[in-house]
Amino acid sequence: MATRVLDQHHAQAPAHGDKTGVWSWITTVDHKRIGLLYGATAFFFFLLGGVEALLLRIQLGSPENTFLSAETYNQLFTMHGTTMIFLAIMPLSAMFFNYLIPLQIGARDVAFPRLNAFSYWVFLLGGLFLNASFLFGAAPDQGWFGYANLTSKQYSPGLNVDFWTLGLQILGIASLAAAVNFFVTILNMRAPGMTLMRMPMFVWMSFITQVLLLLAFPVITVALILLMYDRFFGSSFFVPAGGGDPLLWQHLFWIFGHPEVYILILPAFGIVSEVLPVFSRKPLFGYAAMVFSGVFIAFLGFGVWSHHMFSTGMGPLADTFFALTTMLIAIPTGVKIFNWIGTMWGGSLQYKTPLLFAIGFIAMFIIGGLSGVMHSSPPADLQQTDTYFVVAHFHYVLFGGSIFGLTAGAYYWWPKMFGRLLNERLGKLHFWLMLIGFNLTFFPMHFVGLHGMPRRVYTYPEGLGFDLMNQIETAGSFVLTVAFLVFLYNIFQTSRQPANAPADPWNGATLEWSIPSPPPEFNFAEIPTVRGRDALWETKRQRGSTLPEPARVSGAGIHMPNPSYWPLVTAVGVLAVFVSLMVMGYTGVWGVAASIALLFLGVYKWAYEPAG
Amino acid sequence: MLLRTVARRPFRWVAAVCLLALVLTACGPENYPQSTLLPRGDFAKIADDLLDTTVRWALLVFVLVEGVLLYAIFRFRGKPGDPEPHQTHGNTTVEVIWTVIPALILAAIAVPTVRAIFQTNAVPGKDALTIEVIGHQWWWEFRYPEFNLTTANEMNVPLGRTVSLRMGSTDVIHSFWVPQLSAKRDVFPNRETRMWFSAQAEGDYPGQCAEFCGIQHGRMSHRIKAQKPEEFKAWVAHMQTLAAKPAGAAAAPAASPQYAEGEKLFTAKGCIACHSMVAVNAPKGMVGPNLANVGARSYIAAGTLKNTDANLARWIRDPQGIKKGVLMPNLGLTEAEAQALAAYLRAHK
Numbered sequence A: 001m002a003t004r005v006l007d008q009h010h011a012q013a014p015a016h017g018d019k020t021g022v023w024s025w026i027t028t029v030d031h032k033r034i035g036l037l038y039g040a041t042a043f044f045f046f047l048l049g050g051v052e053a054l055l056l057r058i059q060l061g062s063p064e065n066t067f068l069s070a071e072t073y074n075q076l077f078t079m080h081g082t083t084m085i086f087l088a089i090m091p092l093s094a095m096f097f098n099y100l101i102p103l104q105i106g107a108r109d110v111a112f113p114r115l116n117a118f119s120y121w122v123f124l125l126g127g128l129f130l131n132a133s134f135l136f137g138a139a140p141d142q143g144w145f146g147y148a149n150l151t152s153k154q155y156s157p158g159l160n161v162d163f164w165t166l167g168l169q170i171l172g173i174a175s176l177a178a179a180v181n182f183f184v185t186i187l188n189m190r191a192p193g194m195t196l197m198r199m200p201m202f203v204w205m206s207f208i209t210q211v212l213l214l215l216a217f218p219v220i221t222v223a224l225i226l227l228m229y230d231r232f233f234g235s236s237f238f239v240p241a242g243g244g245d246p247l248l249w250q251h252l253f254w255i256f257g258h259p260e261v262y263i264l265i266l267p268a269f270g271i272v273s274e275v276l277p278v279f280s281r282k283p284l285f286g287y288a289a290m291v292f293s294g295v296f297i298a299f300l301g302f303g304v305w306s307h308h309m310f311s312t313g314m315g316p317l318a319d320t321f322f323a324l325t326t327m328l329i330a331i332p333t334g335v336k337i338f339n340w341i342g343t344m345w346g347g348s349l350q351y352k353t354p355l356l357f358a359i360g361f362i363a364m365f366i367i368g369g370l371s372g373v374m375h376s377s378p379p380a381d382l383q384q385t386d387t388y389f390v391v392a393h394f395h396y397v398l399f400g401g402s403i404f405g406l407t408a409g410a411y412y413w414w415p416k417m418f419g420r421l422l423n424e425r426l427g428k429l430h431f432w433l434m435l436i437g438f439n440l441t442f443f444p445m446h447f448v449g450l451h452g453m454p455r456r457v458y459t460y461p462e463g464l465g466f467d468l469m470n471q472i473e474t475a476g477s478f479v480l481t482v483a484f485l486v487f488l489y490n491i492f493q494t495s496r497q498p499a500n501a502p503a504d505p506w507n508g509a510t511l512e513w514s515i516p517s518p519p520p521e522f523n524f525a526e527i528p529t530v531r532g533r534d535a536l537w538e539t540k541r542q543r544g545s546t547l548p549e550p551a552r553v554s555g556a557g558i559h560m561p562n563p564s565y566w567p568l569v570t571a572v573g574v575l576a577v578f579v580s581l582m583v584m585g586y587t588g589v590w591g592v593a594a595s596i597a598l599l600f601l602g603v604y605k606w607a608y609e610p611a612g
Numbered sequence B: 001m002l003l004r005t006v007a008r009r010p011f012r013w014v015a016a017v018c019l020l021a022l023v024l025t026a027c028g029p030e031n032y033p034q035s036t037l038l039p040r041g042d043f044a045k046i047a048d049d050l051l052d053t054t055v056r057w058a059l060l061v062f063v064l065v066e067g068v069l070l071y072a073i074f075r076f077r078g079k080p081g082d083p084e085p086h087q088t089h090g091n092t093t094v095e096v097i098w099t100v101i102p103a104l105i106l107a108a109i110a111v112p113t114v115r116a117i118f119q120t121n122a123v124p125g126k127d128a129l130t131i132e133v134i135g136h137q138w139w140w141e142f143r144y145p146e147f148n149l150t151t152a153n154e155m156n157v158p159l160g161r162t163v164s165l166r167m168g169s170t171d172v173i174h175s176f177w178v179p180q181l182s183a184k185r186d187v188f189p190n191r192e193t194r195m196w197f198s199a200q201a202e203g204d205y206p207g208q209c210a211e212f213c214g215i216q217h218g219r220m221s222h223r224i225k226a227q228k229p230e231e232f233k234a235w236v237a238h239m240q241t242l243a244a245k246p247a248g249a250a251a252a253p254a255a256s257p258q259y260a261e262g263e264k265l266f267t268a269k270g271c272i273a274c275h276s277m278v279a280v281n282a283p284k285g286m287v288g289p290n291l292a293n294v295g296a297r298s299y300i301a302a303g304t305l306k307n308t309d310a311n312l313a314r315w316i317r318d319p320q321g322i323k324k325g326v327l328m329p330n331l332g333l334t335e336a337e338a339q340a341l342a343a344y345l346r347a348h349k
Helices: A022-026 A031-060 A070-105 A113-136 A160-188 A201-233 A246-280 A287-303 A316-344 A353-374 A378-384 A388-418 A424-450 A467-495 A535-543 A566-582 A589-608 B002-008 B010-025 B042-075 B092-120 B229-239 B257-268 B309-317 B335-346
Strands: B129-136 B139-144 B149-152 B154-158 B163-169 B174-177 B184-187 B193-197 B203-208 B221-227
Touching: A031 A070, A031 A113, A031 A388, A031 A467, A070 A113, A070 A160, A070 A201, A070 A246, A070 A388, A113 A160, A113 A566, A160 A201, A160 A566, A201 A246, A201 A287, A246 A287, A246 A316, A246 A353, A246 A388, A287 A316, A316 A353, A316 A378, A316 B042, A316 B092, A353 A388, A353 A424, A353 B042, A378 A424, A378 B042, A378 B092, A378 B184, A388 A424, A388 A467, A424 A467, A566 A589, B042 B092, B042 B193, B129 B154, B129 B174, B129 B184, B139 B154, B149 B154, B149 B229, B154 B229, B163 B174, B163 B184, B174 B203, B184 B193, B221 B229, B257 B335, B309 B335
Parallel strands: B129 B163, B154 B221
Antiparallel strands: B129 B139, B139 B149, B163 B193, B174 B184, B203 B221
């Protein structure tokens, strides 16, 4: 379609609302700004997690290597997993939830804008708190799964596990608050005519993700509280010496942990389901099947947790039950993959960078899915679990899946967010380097795992046949590093270009492409009326042509929520409560009391602040 | 550009990938002694057969689906000026087909899976050799109740006879794993778990702890020596001589002055508080590995170092430098003292 250059006056209109400056970002309740804050913070943590991974790979590049000590290695692999899951993939998804859900459902903001700001601040502070452990030389070192009773005071006397327990607890608050917000937003704030079965697939997958968050996070919250009691107050929920059971932790953790896997992948499913139709120039194949397979995956996701625990010896009946439910999940997942290919089938594929990443996602996710089926079979899994085979599997799902999908989304929505199209040539280079680097790094892990290399070992001896494959993996991780440097360079390069992206650079199907790039603070000057699935395509079809470039209009008279700093104060209060608990031994109860007072002050002022 | 190159020569690329895969999987027992793909025990064989079944189906699905995806990538490439493609929204028939076919494939995997679940969970017969496995941070204690014997990190088993493992832990969760003979089973401080296997071929099979268990999880390996029944019998008979000396018995003549010095140091320096030097009726759950036959083992410190005079002396002097966090403290021994202790210990075969 024709790209029109905005007239100068419009192009220079401030991007995200009328206010600028640091204070306007601190007090913002605009879902788009909060989305960008989520994105920038999560991307920073993603790079941090990537550096951690690179250090791990250097250590494993040769047998008996002494590049990292056992202590440092254990801290780094724990923080790599924790960071990538809680501080990178989840909040990167949250960036897309924030930025896109209101735009795609035709709303001016989320249901609870200040709660949205609160979620972000709690996430930021939780992430900083978790990483502050490095400054004390006490980064968590018990694995992201924190199996009891290694986490008990007896076997982990340092602050390491405390940082982890409290950090996850803080991050859980952010996730739960955000989940409530988006759940209500999607149910209540849709534009007229946008029925549930007309929602864009990204909104559908996001909605399911919020339900998973709401049901799964309470479980880990409870588990972490029990662990906190064990560590701070000498109870013994998980300590055998006091009559507790370490196996209880595994059940609680995985009842959360398996739905968490879908929390990490469903948003990427949604993104890919948006990108494929637009760049195939035809609608998503099997919309209803896509919705219900997503619902089915989420539902089954709560009934498979013990497949993480086959090696604990649960007995033949439990093994059989969890093996069969796990295999069942492959069916709706397969349906999704076939529908994506069905979407491409007969289309007119436009090979722009977002499509390359979306196709990369499908190709890699198939591999991750198949290795998943391979360890749904307990006797076979007894060889695979806790080896590099599993490391290969979940990186194909979370990196080949989630990260490829999120990157597709970044390239796709970048012009909407920043008014600038990322460079296509660099984007394609990024894609090929990432695809090659990813497979070099993770494909050999299948073999080295089946050949007997366990996970979470800081070194391995010569003579077990692990050397060559580990060398290839380490080389691959350097290719991946270059891929991300290309991406960073692309972002830098693009930021220096004029912000002249049109409202609808890709001939988009959804409502966000009907408004200027980047959108004004109020999103829609007039709330749209939706007349079908792929709302914007529907409008274009009815008009029989492409739409004119939307003009930037003044938002005068449109009521938007007032900025507020009380969500930040409340978030600081939350952090203070947890920190004061951790240092209670040094500061006494008064620190806790003062923190609770701060928290209440924040909540009180927030509650009685005029919302405008 | 690359896409176009691949498009022009797809077969060359497929061939290259296959070749790479072949190189990576080049199997040989001597190259991969810890491989799950080279089963030498019946339990591991069940797991490997099941893996073969799933791999076959997975490869079939992989080739078909990725093939269709690749076909779509090249076949439906859009050109500028192409008309809008036909706007299909779905097709119930194909959607039903691609829901049912995976279900059938999964059923084909589920049937042998359930059979294998019950096989592997079967209780071994009464004639099985029971061995107690006790996980410690970071070594393994093995006890043979049938012979009243205890050893550490290296387990001897007779060929052909089912070995019934009854497992526990003194501290945190570990996972016992001998890839070529049996699969993994976690061991817990508060419950007994079980596993069995029977070795089908002679050999010295390495394995290592598979559940993260603290700072030295990476240095917690063990070996299983599968021997001909008569050799195993001889080993048991030999181990049974490693008993406490009857009270008042004359001390055996020392092999060398170094040995005598080492024997004295073993008590004087407190080694004896954590390590037992007898295999028969040894106390259960001691902090350090049983050393009654340490001289006969191929490795020390749970697979950390090859068992040589020099390595053992080095280990005794500086365990914290070699395996940081291990429960054995640095005792501030001199080189001569460490060598004497090493000589004493190495004589215990």
